[in-house]
Amino acid sequence: MEGISESALRALAGQRSFERGQGYLDAVSGVQVGDGWVTASVRGAERYEVELTLAGPGELAGECDCPYGMEGNFCKHLVALGLTVLARREGLPRQRKAARDRAQVLYGWLSGLSKDELLALVREQIGEDRQLRRRLELRAASARGDLAAIRALVRELLDIGPFAQYGYVEYADARAYADQARKAVSVIGELAGSTSRADDAITLAREAMLLLADAVENVDDSDGWLGQIGGDLAVAHLEACRAAGPEPEELARWLVGHALGDMDDGLTDIDPLDYEEVLGDEGMALLRKLTLEAWRGNRRGWAEKYLMERLAKAGGDVDVVIAVHAADLAPSGHTHLVIAHELDTARRPDEALRWAERGIEDTRDLADIDTALVDYLCDRYGQADRLPDAVALRRDHFVARRTLLAYRQLRVAAQAANCWPAEREAALAVLRADAGSGQRDGYGGGPVLIDALLDDKDIDAAWHAATETGAHDQQWLALADQIRATRPADALGVYRRLAEPLAKQTGNAIYEQLTSLLLSMRECHRRLGSQDEFTVYLTALRTDQKRKRNLMRLLDQHGL
Known part of the structure; x- marks a missing residue:
């Protein structure tokens, strides 16, 4: 080719x-x-x-x-x-x-071949090929305009019975069922393309959606075959509606019921706004009215909120969008942030700021606040040259969270406001109190105080704090790496302590960690001028670990 x-x-x-x-x-x-x-x-x-x-x-x-x-x-x-x-x-x-x-x-x-011979050949083939027989039966029923026959065949094609064991279609049979179901959708699609049969296609598409929704509950659709078929059904329904021009009021009621009900478990993902041309002004007005009534009856319903928001956005009604969100505010402040973004898009920044600030005020515990809301407010404060307000918010957030990230964010805000030394001292006092009480939320479960001091490049203070309050092994390792050049003896003590338990374990990941520690130990001995001592240590370790071939190979690769 x-x-x-x-x-x-x-x-x-x-x-x-x-x-x-x-x-x-x-x-x-x-x-x-x-x-x-x-x-x-x-x-x-x-x-x-x-x-x-x-x-x-x-x-x-x-x-x-x-x-x-x-x-x-x-x-x-x-x-x-x-x-x-x-x-x-x-x-x-x-x-x-x-x-x-x-x-x-x-x-x-x-x-x-003669006509009789051709008919005999076709009869022979449909007797042997069940799928061919079904396709021809559907074509024949469609050609006769026999809706009852087509409906019966569509129901048969969507029936999971022939593929189900104990009422459930396993993964191995799901694709074969989907291939059969796809034939039913294909027939409906053919009807949808015909003006004279489009009304039948609408009826059959809706019935097929219900049948498919029932079927999916009992099919292992891990590969998403039925989702694709549902999407094809949605396309066929829309095309049929465009061809048939159904009564707007009936279509509007069906669309709202479909969007807000449990008709298809999301398989068809029909968007009522796609039907705007078919519905016309009258149908769209009713669609909005029915949606508003449904939302007022269940302001926290996900489907009601989503459809109400979609219609409001399509109509450019920002206030309605805000009302939808405001009716179900999340305690984390996330919804306040969504509203703020909507108002920013509508070029109403003052209202956006008020909603964001309200999100902080409405939150019971800043530890549970959506961090993105804090970031948004601090950005706005920075743009408005309200740096003290940004520092105050970052400070409150840090005190509530006491994480390294919150500490870093406070540092950035305080440095911009030229007040970091005082804020740092107060923040470290909080972290020292946590470390003294045994609170462990830092890297690897060690004190956040150690992480904060390391992040500040205050290595001596971090070492002192670790000695006083204790630290996680990963924090000790980070400390040793930082002081290796200036205090090799202290670093060497850390490396040797961390290496001891690893020598008793197996696994390639363990061997890589042990090799890395040995390389660091060698560097410390080189700085101390005690290479012979390291040679003795390494020789003893290799002798003791000689059965671990992967470890020996790794040591050889690194010249150890």
Whole structure:
């Protein structure tokens, strides 16, 4: 196929999928070449069917039934097939000619059959192929305009019974069920495209949504097949409504009921605003009225709030958006922040600031506040040259949280306001009190005081505090790394203490930690001029640990 090339495959798949596809060449099997198409199976997490086609002169396209491919992507399995075809390009012309010859022979033979012979052939095929029979039955019912027959077949296609064991469709059978369900949606989609049958398509689409919602409760849809089918159903319903032009009031009521009810568990994800053209002014007015009534009846309902907010935003009514959020304020202040952002977007900054400040006032405990709200307010205070207010808020937040991050944020605010020395002393006093009482919330569970002093590059104070109050091993390690150049003896004591328990453990991660400590110890001995002492220590350790081959290999790699 002239349209297949590495550059075309790379362009369609993207670099990542192209590179991954190169690793699947040995997984390609059953390659069949036709006139303008190539099919094969590719073994991945399971066996996938892939097909490459030339949509036009030099226009390469592909389909794969893996989850990524079903979303319309040119996946790694298609890349693998394309690269396999390229590797066999010399035989392609002959295979394509053979495919054309076979097709001509087949079409010639079929053309020579009588009507009765063709009917007999079709009967034979539908007797052997259940799926073909169903497709033809649906086409026949559609051609006759037999809604009852189509409805019965759609219900049959959406029935999980043939795939379920003990009433549940396991993961291994979910895809086969989805393939069957997709045929029902395909028929509804065909009806939706016909003006004369669009009303039937609306009815069937809504019924199918309910059936699919019931089915998904009993199907392991880990790969999201039913979600894709639900999306296709939503598209078919919208297209049918556009073609049929249903009564606006009925459509508005159905859309609100669907959006606020439990009809489809989110499978179809229908957006009522997509129907604005179909609803017209009358229908949209009723849609807003019904939504408002529903929201007033349940101001904290997620679906009610979401639909109310969507309609308000679409109408550019910021005050309604704010009212929706204000009716259910989160104690963390997060909702206040959402409102502030909405007001900023509407260019109402003074109101936005008041709502943000109210979020701080309404919060019972600053330890539970949404940190993003604090950040927002401090940014606003900085822009307004209200630096003392920013420092006061950061201080209160730090006292409530007593974390290294809150300490850093207080430092930034206080430095901007030129008052960090005084704020630092007060903050460290709080952390010293925590360390003295045994509170441990810092790195690795050690005192935050140690982390704060290390972050301030006050190494001597951090060492003194660790000696007085204790510290976590990771904090001791950080301290040792900081003082190694100036106080190698103290650092060496830390490294040796941390190495002792590691020598009794196994695992590559442990070996890497131990090797790192040994390298630091060697550096300390070098600075102390006691390399011989380290040699004795290392020799003894290697003798004791000689059975740990990975450790010995790692030590050799680092010259230990």
